[in-house]
Amino acid sequence: MSSNILSKIGHRKLTYALLSVVVEMQDNICIIAENKDESEVLNTIMREFLGFLSDYGKRFRKIKIPKVTVIPLDEYYENWEKYADSRLVFMEDSNFRWSLLDDFSKYLKGIVKKHGDARRVYDYIAKMLILVDFLCYNMDIRLLAIEPKVEDRKKLQEYREKKKKAEERILSFFMQRLPDRKSAQLAFKILEYIAKKMTYNTN
Amino acid sequence: MYILMMRMVKGERRLGELRQRFYRIYEASPDISRDRLVGLFKKATKQSMLAETVVDMLGKHDVRTIARELRRRCIPVSVIDVFNAFEKLRRNGYLRVIGTSLPEKKIREKEVKTVSQKIITPAVMVSPPKVETPPVEAPPIDMSEIPPPTEMGVPLEVQPVIPQQVAQVEVIMPMHLVKIVEAIKKLEIFERYLEFNEHIRAIVLASREANIVLHSVYRDINVTDATALAFLATISDHSDRVSKVLGLGEFRETIVEATQFYIMISRLKYDLVLATIFDKSIGLGLMIRDFLSLKGELALLI
Numbered sequence: 303m304s305s306n307i308l309s310k311i312g313h314r315k316l317t318y319a320l321l322s323v324v325v326e327m328q329d330n331i332c333i334i335a336e337n338k339d340e341s342e343v344l345n346t347i348m349r350e351f352l353g354f355l356s357d358y359g360k361r362f363r364k365i366k367i368p369k370v371t372v373i374p375l376d377e378y379y380e381n382w383e384k385y386a387d388s389r390l391v392f393m394e395d396s397n398f399r400w401s402l403l404d405d406f407s408k409y410l411k412g413i414v415k416k417h418g419d420a421r422r423v424y425d426y427i428a429k430m431l432i433l434v435d436f437l438c439y440n441m442d443i444r445l446l447a448i449e450p451k452v453e454d455r456k457k458l459q460e461y462r463e464k465k466k467k468a469e470e471r472i473l474s475f476f477m478q479r480l481p482d483r484k485s486a487q488l489a490f491k492i493l494e495y496i497a498k499k500m501t502y503n504t505n
Numbered sequence: 506m507y508i509l510m511m512r513m514v515k516g517e518r519r520l521g522e523l524r525q526r527f528y529r530i531y532e533a534s535p536d537i538s539r540d541r542l543v544g545l546f547k548k549a550t551k552q553s554m555l556a557e558t559v560v561d562m563l564g565k566h567d568v569r570t571i572a573r574e575l576r577r578r579c580i581p582v583s584v585i586d587v588f589n590a591f592e593k594l595r596r597n598g599y600l601r602v603i604g605t606s607l608p609e610k611k612i613r614e615k616e617v618k619t620v621s622q623k624i625i626t627p628a629v630m631v632s633p634p635k636v637e638t639p640p641v642e643a644p645p646i647d648m649s650e651i652p653p654p655t656e657m658g659v660p661l662e663v664q665p666v667i668p669q670q671v672a673q674v675e676v677i678m679p680m681h682l683v684k685i686v687e688a689i690k691k692l693e694i695f696e697r698y699l700e701f702n703e704h705i706r707a708i709v710l711a712s713r714e715a716n717i718v719l720h721s722v723y724r725d726i727n728v729t730d731a732t733a734l735a736f737l738a739t740i741s742d743h744s745d746r747v748s749k750v751l752g753l754g755e756f757r758e759t760i761v762e763a764t765q766f767y768i769m770i771s772r773l774k775y776d777l778v779l780a781t782i783f784d785k786s787i788g789l790g791l792m793i794r795d796f797l798s799l800k801g802e803l804a805l806l807i
Contacts, residue, residue, distance in 0.1 A: 379517075379518045379521035382525040382605060383605075386606065392602050395602060399534045498535070
């Protein structure tokens with residue numbers, strides 16, 4: 303991922319777009335860039351990224367790889383009704399207060415600094431996603447999303463302790479397969495977010 | 506040519522944006538707790554009553570639906586109030602837009618009577634009814650008192666009177682007004698207010714200078730464009746005079762209270778006059794809030 307691209311679009315915006323594609327679990331995502339230049343750059347990146355993910359397509363059993371459309375703001379407002387079915391990702395919302403986005407942004411920054419190659423960045427994201435998908439498929443991830451309403455304090459305490467232990471086990475699963483603790487924590491956060499999305503989308 | 510095209514594109518975009526904004530679905534940051542969010546809404550809107558309802562509806566419903574629900578719970582807010590509060594929090598990163606809902610079907614045609622003919626034609630003069638009275642005999646004229654006719658030196662030429670065609674009154678709306686009215690109609694602003702507030706009986710936008718009603722909607726009220734225009738002209742004129750005589754500056758707004766209705770009138774840019782007729786049963790707070798919101802929305806287009 304060249305610094306030229308990053309200078310055109312900005313690191314935060316790029317991260318927001320990539321993260322939204324990966325975690326929102328929607329069939330169609332419409333990314334709305336602030337201008338035409340930004341839209342062209344994002345379009346190129348998204349085509350590359352989705353092409354890369356499609357190579358892993360068969361390995362994703364739970365995670366949805368969406369169809370992505372990138373358009374500038376002007377074009378969107380002229381035909382906004384067309385995109386009513388899509389999940390909208392406005393680039394102007396990249397300042398959204400979201401710790402997952404902050405962590406993902408730091409993570410990508412580190413990889414770009416280390417390797418500087420877009421394919422390596424995509425490769426890291428894809429590997430992480432495969433692990434997340436594996437857990438989504440093999441365990442009941444609703445437990446990560448729902449806090450049961452238990453009136454008995456002792457039972458609630460017990461439940462929380464069990465949940466904490468399960469979370470530690472998931473974290474150690476990620477740590478064994480990912481290079482460092484930070485990556486593992488990020489993967490866990492992504493899993494948690496996806497669990498919420500899956501739980502509330504199906505309910 | 507290029508500049509003109511760019512302007513048109515920008516105009517289309519702006520209209521699209523204005524139309525889209527009330528259909529937006531906002532989502533709160535997942536890192537912010539419900540209590541904190543309620544607190545933020547209380548701070549942003551200065552209304553504690555709406556905060557909890559709004560927070561519970563975030564991420565599921567669009568701005569219009571949220572505003573409608575708040576009004577159902579007797580919280581006097583307009584759609585634009587809700588939108589403004591959301592945008593304030595969005596700018597600070599607490600909310601983001603995740604989608605839009607599709608526009609609902611237009612307000613039931615039966616309820617809204619739009620008057621297509623806006624030009625006011627002069628009223629036909631009705632001749633007074635003939636009064637049948639018995640013929641009165643004229644008194645006899647004394648012919649001796651009438652002087653004999655004198656001869657004129659130059660014979661008078663009879664000038665033929667050319668019948669002139671009666672000019673038809675055709676009021677042509679200036680282009681900028683046409684654009685404004687088109688935008689208002691496209692955005693269905695009047696219809697939306699009529700739908701949201703059951704106390705509204707009529708909304709009229711008129712140009713005082715040209716004597717035309719530019720756009721109007723009526724519901725269950727015996728008012729036509731002609732009567733509305735006459736009424737508006739009178740009130741505006743009186744208000745103008747009062748303002749001048751008392752040295753109060755320019756007339757801006759008037760509230761008229763009648764036995765059955767309230768009428769709010771406001772003068773906008775380009776000497777346009779906006780009037781809304783409300784049922785007497787409406788709360789004054791809601792009436793003023795809705796009227797000012799409507800005025801605010803029009804001001805964005807004018």
